[in-house]
Amino acid sequence: MSTAPETSQKYRPNVGITLFNGKGDVFVGERIDTPGAWQMPQGGVDEGEDIESAGLRELKEEVGTDKAEIIKIAPQTICYDLPSNLTQELWNGVYRGQEQTWIAAKFTGDDTDIDIHAHPLPEFSSWQWVPLSQTLDLIVPFKRDAYKKVITFFEDIDLS
Numbered sequence: 001m002s003t004a005p006e007t008s009q010k011y012r013p014n015v016g017i018t019l020f021n022g023k024g025d026v027f028v029g030e031r032i033d034t035p036g037a038w039q040m041p042q043g044g045v046d047e048g049e050d051i052e053s054a055g056l057r058e059l060k061e062e063v064g065t066d067k068a069e070i071i072k073i074a075p076q077t078i079c080y081d082l083p084s085n086l087t088q089e090l091w092n093g094v095y096r097g098q099e100q101t102w103i104a105a106k107f108t109g110d111d112t113d114i115d116i117h118a119h120p121l122p123e124f125s126s127w128q129w130v131p132l133s134q135t136l137d138l139i140v141p142f143k144r145d146a147y148k149k150v151i152t153f154f155e156d157i158d159l160s
C-alpha cells in the first residue's frame with residue numbers, strides 16, 4: 001500500500017536505508033551539496049532492480065560498505081514532494097518527488113568499514129551515528145513527515 005497523494009505527476013522510485021549499529025543508533029550523513037542537512041542513505045531504484053538489491057547498492061555507493069543484513073522492510077511506501085525549485089534542478093521536471101521504500105538493516109561491520117568517499121561522486125561530507133528519533137532534528141524540513149513515518153515503521157527495532 002502506498003501513501004502517495006492522488007496526482008498525475010510522477011514520483012521517482014527510491015529506496016531508503018535505516019542502518020542500525022549494534023548500539024541501536026542509525027547512520028546519517030551530511031549532504032555535500034547542502035551543508036547542515038543530514039539524512040539516512042537513499043537513492044533511486046534502477047529499472048529491473050529489486051528493493052533489497054537497490055538498498056545494498058545504494059549503501060555501498062553512499063556509505064562505502066555493504067556490510068549489512070536487511071532485517072525489515074517498511075509495510076508501505078512513503079512519498080514526499082521536493083520544493084518546486086529543486087524538481088527542475090534534479091530531474092528536469094520529470095518527477096515531483098520520490099516514492100520511497102524503506103529498509104531497516106543491521107550494520108555487520110565496524111566503523112572502519114565506512115568510507116563515504118569510496119564512490120567517485122560522494123554524497124556525504126561527514127557522518128555520525130544518532131538515535132533514530134534525532135533524525136527529525138537533522139533532516140531538511142520537506143522530508144520531516146517522511147522521516148516521522150520511518151521512525152514509526154522502525155521504532156520497535158532494538159539491536160542494543
